[in-house]
Amino acid sequence: MIPAPMMASIVLKVKNEENNIADALDSLVVQESPLEIIIVDGYSNDRTPEIIREYADRFDFIRFHQHGGTRGESLNHGLSLAEGEIIALTDGDVIANPNWLKEMRKSLNEGVDIVAGRTVNIGLRAWEELHRVELFNQGYDCTWPGCNLAFKRAVYEEVEGVDPWFITAEDIDFNIRATNAGFSLHHNPQAIIYNRTRATVYGFFNQAFWNGAGRKQLTMKHGALWDSYNPINMFRQRMTFWAFVRLFFAWMGYAGFKFFGDRGPY
Numbered sequence: 056m057i058p059a060p061m062m063a064s065i066v067l068k069v070k071n072e073e074n075n076i077a078d079a080l081d082s083l084v085v086q087e088s089p090l091e092i093i094i095v096d097g098y099s100n101d102r103t104p105e106i107i108r109e110y111a112d113r114f115d116f117i118r119f120h121q122h123g124g125t126r127g128e129s130l131n132h133g134l135s136l137a138e139g140e141i142i143a144l145t146d147g148d149v150i151a152n153p154n155w156l157k158e159m160r161k162s163l164n165e166g167v168d169i170v171a172g173r174t175v176n177i178g179l180r181a182w183e184e185l186h187r188v189e190l191f192n193q194g195y196d197c198t199w200p201g202c203n204l205a206f207k208r209a210v211y212e213e214v215e216g217v218d219p220w221f222i223t224a225e226d227i228d229f230n231i232r233a234t235n236a237g238f239s240l241h242h243n244p245q246a247i248i249y250n251r252t253r254a255t256v257y258g259f260f261n262q263a264f265w266n267g268a269g270r271k272q273l274t275m276k277h278g279a280l281w282d283s284y285n286p287i288n289m290f291r292q293r294m295t296f297w298a299f300v301r302l303f304f305a306w307m308g309y310a311g312f313k314f315f316g317d318r319g320p321y
Contacts, residue, residue, distance in 0.1 A: 060160055063090045063205075064139030068129040069147030070097040073106060075251065076147045080110045080117070083145070086156035092117045094147075095133040097124075103147070127219030134216045143205035144226075150177075150249040158246035159205040168238035169206040169230065171199030172246030190227065190273075193234040196242070201226025203248040210238050224273050231277060 065083055069076060083092055092114075096104050098121055111117040122132040134142065141163050143156060155172065162170035190198050204226065214233050217225040234240055 060087060060089065061140040061163070062138065063087075063141045063143055063156055063160065064137035065090060065092045065143045065145060065156070066130065066133040066137055067092070067094045067145055067147055068097065068126060068133060069094060069099070069103060069107075070129075071099045071101050071103060072147035073099070073102040075149075076103055076106050077110075079145070079147050079149055079151075080107070082149075082151040082153070082155075084110070084114050084117070085153055086151065087154075087160065088116075090116060090156065091137075091139060093133045093136050094119050095129045096121045097126075097129045125219045125222075127217045127221055127225045130225070131216040131219060134211060137208075137211075140208055141205055142208065142211055144201050144203075145248060146202040146250070148251045149202055152247035152249070155203075155246050155248060156205075158243050162241060162243045162246070163205065163207055166239075167241045168210055169204065169233055169240040170246065171196075171240065171242050172203040172205075172248055173242070173244040174200050174203045174248050174250050177249050177251055192231045195230070195234045195240040197227050197230035197234060197240070199226075199230070199240075199242065200250070201229070202250055203246065204230075205246075206233070206238075210236075213238070218276075220276075221272050224270060227273060228276065231273075 063086075065086070067079070072079070080092070094107050094117065096107065096119070104119070104121065107117075107119050111119045118136065120132065120136065122129050130144075141160065143159055145151065159170055159172065189196050210233050213236050214229060217229050219225075221228055230240060
């Protein structure tokens, strides 16, 4: 007899996503059940809450909440409300493949503790092809993005959510702490999320800057993480003009965190 699928809680932290949230929810409400969708809005000043409430009226498994503070505080609020045996994270500007949650469940049923899916960037072609700067811990790549991550409840109960101190990179910190605690982290390329790249040059620069600041925070918290990077691979990647610009602004964020760290983007 095939066991029933584990109950899944999909948790999203959102802010000012009126142009994207309907597409995200359209792709999430068709995921394999049983599921609940917990959306925590960081007090948007656009139509995001109104759109979410319209979906919550139509689908009884959507739960809408508002909570201020940092990105991490908003996410932790959503995590504290999750009732599922597994918890899946994504964002308000993504589109999930119809089999995304099914593939996440498949990996977790096979004994994996944390599973990261394949994130496909969509938007400006030059920005779609940019790669992550990988960081390994305990033999696992901990830089799989938090917009495409799922884990068993035991992981959340042990690690206790994300660290709200982080401006960005709270997902990497979560993965580092989870793998330090002995949990396994594996990649399932069939669990696909389509993630929008930034729509403007300013947004691209801003994201790169604060991602660099997040890497600085990781170094401050976890120590000599540079031992876990492969600097040669950073430059073996296709070093396009935009890759170089992203690296430049990331270094600015890394170096300037102590001056700008209290002005985070969220």
